Amino acid sequence: MKTTIERIFETLSKEKVELATHKVNLGSVNEIKQEINKVNKAISKVSNSLEELKKITKLIDQKANEQRNENANGENVVDKAKEVSFEFARKAKELGVDVKSIKEYNDLGEKIGLLINEIESGYKFLKSN
Numbered sequence: 001m002k003t004t005i006e007r008i009f010e011t012l013s014k015e016k017v018e019l020a021t022h023k024v025n026l027g028s029v030n031e032i033k034q035e036i037n038k039v040n041k042a043i044s045k046v047s048n049s050l051e052e053l054k055k056i057t058k059l060i061d062q063k064a065n066e067q068r069n070e071n072a073n074g075e076n077v078v079d080k081a082k083e084v085s086f087e088f089a090r091k092a093k094e095l096g097v098d099v100k101s102i103k104e105y106n107d108l109g110e111k112i113g114l115l116i117n118e119i120e121s122g123y124k125f126l127k128s129n
Contacts, residue, residue, distance in 0.1 A: 064129075067122050074119045081112050 085108050092099045099105045 064126055067126060071119050071122045074115055074122075078112055078115055078119070081108060081115075085109060085112070 085105065088105060089099045092102070092105075
């Protein structure tokens with residue numbers, strides 16, 4: 001036969017075990033809640049990063065199209081400038097004038113060369129990206 005004190009201790013020890021079990025269960029639930037929060041934060045960060053990347057990619061595509069258009073416009077300018085330059089040289093030759101002695105003629109030739117280099121750089125950049 002158990003004494004009253006033994007029965008009380010026995011009952012208390014059972015309750016402590018049950019309380020400890022509940023604490024473990026609550027601890028596990030809290031861990032799950034923490035992981036849910038971490039996963040939600042990661043979802044938000046990944047989603048925001050992706051949206052930002054999409055915006056940047058769209059902007060890059062727009063700028064690439066602008067560059068293609070500017071290259072084409074530049075080619076038209078080069079063609080027209082070459083026509084003017086050739087016509088000027090033809091007329092100067094008829095008059096017996098050495099076009100190389102005319103500063104503006106030389107400047108135009110230099111500027112045409114610079115524009116051609118820029119256009120080529122634009123195409124190379126677009127091709128590499």
